[in-house]
Amino acid sequence: MRLQGPLPIARTVALRLALFSLLWWVLTEGQPGSWSLGALFVALATALSLALSRPVPWSAVGFIRFVPFFLWWSLRGGVDVAWRACAPSLPIAPGMLTYRLRLPPGRARVFMTAVISLLPGTLSAEIVRNSLFVHALDQRTSSEADLAALEMKVAALFRIGLSTQPSTRAETS
Amino acid sequence: MSILEVVDIVSAGLLILGGVFFLAGTVGLLRFPDVYTRLHALTKADNLGLGLIVAGLAAQAESFAAVGKLALIWLLVLVASAFACHLVARAALRRGIGPWT
Structure with missing residues (x-):
């Protein structure tokens, strides 16, 4: 069950982008108009999370x-x-x-x-x-x-x- | 019986059951003898109670995003109560409060 991805850091970035996008979607209850602001904050949150915590290996x-x-x-x-x-x-x-x-x-x-x-x-x-x-x-x-x-x-x-x-x-x- | 009525009944059942667990947690807080045993009552019974209430409300939610928001609330409470419980127990232990036996 060792699913080693090709580039661990790329996988981590993709995963965190997806998680923060999901969080934004949940918090705004899916309002389509919110995404222009949302994209900015998802990118900022991902950058901040990468600065604060290193990638964690998980399965x-x-x-x-x-x-x-x-x-x-x-x-x-x-x-x-x-x-x-x-x-x-x-x-x-x-x-x-x-x-x-x-x-x-x-x-x-x-x-x-x-x-x-x-x-x-x-x-x-x-x-x-x-x-x-x-x-x-x-x-x-x-x-x-x-x-x-x-x-x-x-x-x-x-x-x-x-x-x-x-x-x-x-x-x- | 329509599907909406079934959802209402399931939802009401989950909410009442959740309330029962909150009540049991409070009974434990009052009846258990020391800080450690009281923490057991508060964290576990209340987390389950909140989980059931969240499930009952999710059955009534109007969108998947609302369900996600409810699940997120439960998860945040779960994390906060697990760590708060650990920190209270640790502080009590470091103060030399022995467990009731």
């Missing part, structure tokens, strides 16, 4: 696989916490987990940190070197295996090869 296949996974798990996350909040016995058993991250520092790691907080029962609290501290709403059901599965998906999205699998273990503290 379209990884993205297509990630979206349904993310929607399904955020649905489960919402249902899970709503049920726990409303059950009379308040079935929670919170605690902290420590997870050894295999993703390198950078955007992939930031992305994973954000997504963890939207998954069922987990909330990322702190990163110290390669350890991610995760608060679990229920230690009995939140597992390191879920975090490892998420990490694999994020790695596929950002086209990162994870070091085979030795340090998948996560110790609870």
Whole structure:
């Protein structure tokens, strides 16, 4: 699934032009008269975004696989916490987990940190070197295996090869 | 039953369900014992609630651009709440607030 484009920078520019054009179309609700101004701002926004952030390698296949996974798990996350909040016995058993991250520092790691907080029962609290501290709403059901599965998906999205699998273990503290 | 009525019923159902999740998130905020567990309730239940409300409104939208605008709002709230949640949890941890067990 390595879809290496011919010119990464040309692909990035084309993609960002398309994204900002889409954004303009959405914001103006498709008024045809707005495009003379829109073209200018799309070009300016693309130039600014290139100046502010370097091209990120990402995989379209990884993205297509990630979206349904993310929607399904955020649905489960919402249902899970709503049920726990409303059950009379308040079935929670919170605690902290420590997870050894295999993703390198950078955007992939930031992305994973954000997504963890939207998954069922987990909330990322702190990163110290390669350890991610995760608060679990229920230690009995939140597992390191879920975090490892998420990490694999994020790695596929950002086209990162994870070091085979030795340090998948996560110790609870 | 016409197709418009079906759309109205689906839309109303999604909006009410979304409201239920917002209510559950608020119940969690009141009942959960510490800052970390309360963050769980707020981020997850409210994001799902907003997602359902956005879906319910999108069913009534007059154009695809309006649907896109609603989706964009949901995405921005999702990003903001994921990072705000992380930052609040981190600040609490750095202040030495231990999780309730």
